[in-house]
Amino acid sequence: MHSDDGFRSWTEPRPLVPGDARGGRGCVRTKPLLLPRSGALLCGSSVEPRDENGNKLRWWAFVDRSSDGGATWHAAARIQVEDDHQEQKQKQVGVKPVGLIQPSLWCSDPEHGARHVHSLMRSTAGWVYRSDSDDGGRS
Numbered sequence: 001m002h003s004d005d006g007f008r009s010w011t012e013p014r015p016l017v018p019g020d021a022r023g024g025r026g027c028v029r030t031k032p033l034l035l036p037r038s039g040a041l042l043c044g045s046s047v048e049p050r051d052e053n054g055n056k057l058r059w060w061a062f063v064d065r066s067s068d069g070g071a072t073w074h075a076a077a078r079i080q081v082e083d084d085h086q087e088q089k090q091k092q093v094g095v096k097p098v099g100l101i102q103p104s105l106w107c108s109d110p111e112h113g114a115r116h117v118h119s120l121m122r123s124t125a126g127w128v129y130r131s132d133s134d135d136g137g138r139s
Contacts, residue, residue: 017064017075025064033105033117035136041066042137043073044103044119059099061121063137077139079103079119079131098124105137 001010016025025045033042046061060078079100100121108116117137121129133139 017073020075029102030104033107033137035107035117038067038136039069040136041070042105042117044105044121046099046101046103046121048099059101059124061100061103061119063103063105063117063119063133065137076137079121079129081123081129100124100129103131 001013003010025047028043028045030044033044034040035042043064043066044061045064046059048059049057051057062078063076064073065076066073081100100123103119103121105117105119108118115134115136117133119131119133121131123129
């Protein structure tokens, strides 16, 4: 949605990424990242999808990317966890569902092409995870 009249009225809502089957977008608690050279806008988010019976599945963290100032968006692949620390911890404390949430983004080389984008995410088990992209947040 957007407003063209100083926020007095709004356009009809529409999916941020048309056809994306992730189930919408979760609560966005982190600031978007504007890559200085390319002008790409990156927004970290997370969703808690459900199975066909309505049961909650693993939280997924991912980054949406826009190259046209936010007019259209493309979803990157979800950020994968390569270990099982969080699942082991959650079994101990009884937390469900598991997963990564609230990715916070930064760029480590803004003057040199802004290709190195990084994310910190918290897990539902109390761990902090880091993920790195070498292609400007596309993957």
